[in-house]
Amino acid sequence: MTQATLRFLGVDPDVEEIYRLLLRRGGFSQVELARHLADDVQDEDVVQDSQAIYRRLTETGLATETSDGVLAPVSPAKAVEGLVESKVDCLRHQLEEAATSRRIVDRLLAEHGKSLDGGAQAPNSNSTTQHIEGMASVRAAIDELTFFTRAESLTTSPTGVLSEESIDHARLLDSRILRRNVHMRTLMAARALEDPTTMNYLRELVSKGAHIRISYEPLERLIICDRAAALTPIDPANTPKGAILTRDPGLVAALVSLFERMWQTGRDLPSSDDGEATTTGFANSFQQQILRSLYAAEKDETGARELGIAVRTYRKHVASIMRRLGASNRFQAALLARERGWI
Template identity: 25%
Template sequence: MVHDEDDEELVNARWQALGVRPFDQEVYLEALRHPQMGVAGWAVGLCAPVTRVRRAADRLLELGLLHRTARQRSRLAPVDPQLAVRAVVRRRQEEVDRLVEAAGSLSEQLADTYEHGRLRARPERILEVVEGADETSAQIGELLADADAEVCVIDAPPYVSPNEHGRAVDDGLRARGIRSRVLYDAQGLDHAGKFPRAMAAVAAGEQVRVVASAPLKLLLVDGRVALLPLTGSESGQRHRSVVVHGSTLTDALQELFEVVWRQAAPLRGRGQLPDGRLAREEGLTAAEQELVELLGSGLTDEVIARHLGVSDRTLRRRVRELQDRLGSTGRFQAGVRAAQRGWL
């Protein structure tokens, strides 16, 4: 059985949770018992000074537990508790939400200041060397798991593992609302499974581009931490990577990514022209449009032929037919005329 003192403590705790002081509680309860008496009458009922009761009433008015009467604005009366308490709870929740938002922003600022201080004290913290292929793969997984806003990838050989970096579009980032942009090196798409994965990412709505020759391979998370190789070896303990933490180095790597991204060709899905028109509106067959897209992405003939499931000879024939249709004598001229028609 709960004692009366315990009951009183519990009630007081509930009032305090609403931001109501102990004496203010007494004033509000007196107001509920005698709503027409006003501040002076409540002071008499409580045997308390009128000035003290008025200060409490002003606080209750601010909380929304009291209101000014319509006929006499200087006169206070209690608000229906069922309405007033819910309103107080809503306001308190809004205050908590604002506090949480402010605290989150403040903690990020303080964390940045703290990290910069650590880097000044120990500059070697900027760089972290990762030894071995297994450790590098594990580090990639950790970086992707910690992503908050965006993952940028330059996918280029050599590869530590078959799924390296390509996991950026496979590990549920989209489900977490995280944007990903992947740049594929054209030669890298020759590796088994790379091109189908890239096309699957495009079909899923990811942003994918192809560049003729990537300057390096890179994983960049939220513009604040990057991973890139230190060695060219693809296998075993000989492989070394470096993790670069927030600094001017990560800023430079982000800028490098943006430069290459602007120069790269978008990899698009089947049948869709850049301005949203369908290929058939231009009289293109699905096969012709697919070939235009693949050629425009800068892919090698080997990758295109493998993707289409045709021989190199068949591919060359289809390219010549496309050139004839465009009235061009070479691939470059064909590309220009395809772009002029809005096919690229």
């Protein structure tokens, strides 16, 4: 048997041997695998062994099964990268669970006593509500909250636009949450649709399991973790000033209710850059609002203002709708949309 080199990444020697064989041959079927393991393909134990190895090759990401049932090797670079990521994720989960069970953060906070800026209470003090002053202290509080989040994360972004710096910081926290299969819901202001950097990151989150909606109504800034703790700004007009952290059950419940009401007014993140639906049906509720505005608003500026978006974005949506309907003007688009039952 070939000397194993992938055991430290969790790959059994017999599985690695077959993977190496796959790399040399380019691929083979399960029957051919069984024949390689023994001359007598009818031997029940050999068939079971081949099935187990076949399954482990695909589960570990060393091979994929083609549409015609052929087992094909994954490229070594991609295979090893996947094994490393799997090992790191497993180790990270074990370490986080150990840190949580041993209350490491709580004990360190007890030693710390005060926030980074001084004068404010530590986020996990005995009080159910604390004022946290300064962005450094707020970020420290968010780091702590996300570390302990296990079931649900609810957030809003009233500005809708995320800078590269904020994305770099958020990616670490969001990835930590999504790795645990935490139910993440994020509500973004409509300005997100106008910023490619923000949209790219939002779609990255969606690909990892997050639920994102766009709101065309004013939003309150909220971060709620496990419906047990919530962060709101001390001054909504000056968020760098700091935040209020509350664990009071009544206050948290009220903030959750506020989030749910805002969430209901939101629309799903568009599936493409121009916001067009991917199905033949008219699934984008925001486009329905655009169509209604064509009846009521005399000017684009009026329609855009009513929907809380830029005139450029409004016109972009109008042009997209007209293309889908095959309309030559906006009035015809509104009539065709009504005929199809879209509005």
